[in-house]
Amino acid sequence: MKYLFSAIALCLFFSFTILSVDNKPVQLALLKYSGGGDWYANPTALPNLATFCNQNLGTNLDADYATVDVGSAEIFNYPFIHMTGHGNVVFSDTEAENLRNYLLAGGFLHIDDNYGMDPYVRSAMKKVFPEQEFTELPFEHKIYRQQFTFKNGLPKIHKHDDKPAQGFGIRHEGRLVCYYSYETDLGDGWEDQEVHKDPEDLRQRSLQMGANIVQFAFQQ
Numbered sequence: 001m002k003y004l005f006s007a008i009a010l011c012l013f014f015s016f017t018i019l020s021v022d023n024k025p026v027q028l029a030l031l032k033y034s035g036g037g038d039w040y041a042n043p044t045a046l047p048n049l050a051t052f053c054n055q056n057l058g059t060n061l062d063a064d065y066a067t068v069d070v071g072s073a074e075i076f077n078y079p080f081i082h083m084t085g086h087g088n089v090v091f092s093d094t095e096a097e098n099l100r101n102y103l104l105a106g107g108f109l110h111i112d113d114n115y116g117m118d119p120y121v122r123s124a125m126k127k128v129f130p131e132q133e134f135t136e137l138p139f140e141h142k143i144y145r146q147q148f149t150f151k152n153g154l155p156k157i158h159k160h161d162d163k164p165a166q167g168f169g170i171r172h173e174g175r176l177v178c179y180y181s182y183e184t185d186l187g188d189g190w191e192d193q194e195v196h197k198d199p200e201d202l203r204q205r206s207l208q209m210g211a212n213i214v215q216f217a218f219q220q
Contacts, residue, residue, distance in 0.1 A: 025062035028214075029078035031109070032069045033124075035090030040067075041114050042084060045190035052190075052207040053214050057147055061214075071095035075102050080217050084112045084187045089120040096127035103128070103177040108217040111180040112187045115160050125170065125178070134168035134180055143167070143179065146215040148208035155205045157198065158185040176220060179213060186210055 028046050032039050050061035065082075068075045071094055075081065081102075091099065103109060111121055122134065137143065137153070144150040144167075154167040165184035169176045188196050189206025198206075 023060070025060050027062045027064065027066045027078060029066040029068045029075070029081045031075075031081050031083040032067055033083070033085075033089055033091065033095075035088035035120065035124075037085035037087040037089050037117055037120065038114075039083070039085050041086060042187040042191050044192045044195065045084075045187040046082060048192065049190045049207060049210045049214070053211050056208075057211055057215055059214070069095075071098050073098075075099070076105065076107070079106070080108050080110070080214060082110050082112065082187075083121075084114045084117075086114050086116040087120065089117060089124040091124045091127050093127070096124070100128045104172060107177070109178045110213050110217075111178065112185070113180070113182045114185055114187055115158070118182060121180070125180075129170055129172075132170050134170060137167045137169050137176075137179075141167075142220070143176070143212055143216045146212035146219075148212055150209060150212070154181055154184055155202075155209055156184050157189040157202055157206045158196075160185065176216075179217075181209075 028050060030039070030046060046065040047063040050063045050065070053059045053061050066078060068078060068081065070091060075098065099109070113121065125134070139151065139153040144153055154165040156165040160183055163183045166182045168180040168182060170178040186206050186209055189198055189203050190210055193200070193203060
């Protein structure tokens with residue numbers, strides 16, 4: 001096929017327990033997009049999540065995450081991509097096609113609404129999958145039952161609009177290609193404690209849910 005993951009990414013899909021090639025750590029990636037939204041929010045989030053996964057899942061993730069443009073071919077080098085922000089999100093037609101090809105080729109996208117990006121990210125993802133809508137995942141979904149169990153679904157980390165936390169997904173041929181965490185702000189919970197001063201129990205729940213997302217992405 002036209003687009004292929006690197007040897008690292010392909011290996012990950014076959015063996016989650018190793019999560020490395022030749023003992024080299026694997027990088028998670030942060031998605032850079034246009035529109036003015038702060039895609040770069042929560043700079044300590046992914047390093048802390050990688051460290052937590054290494055300690056609790058036995059993974060070999062690099063704490064130094066990569067940054068990739070949504071329209072770049074480099075996106076295919078990373079099997080797990082995280083996207084966040086507070087505001088506007090714009091994908092060009094070419095970028096939307098590139099992201100779609102990435103997801104159809106086996107990639108995984110986690111979108112975390114840092115507060116305020118919901119209407120924009122829904123519109124942007126509609127360009128990626130015009131034939132689909134985000135659907136809420138049931139509490140019984142496997143993403144909530146990995147290393148850590150969340151019987152009531154996505155944990156609530158920040159108040160925001162005081163709505164219940166919700167986890168949405170987009171599937172392709174039965175595979176969850178995109179998971180969208182809404183009205184919770186997992187990324188803030190992943191950040192260093194002094195940044196948002198979240199209680200430690202909330203930080204742990206947020207990191208546990210993040211670890212579940214990573215584990216599910218490589219095991220499904």
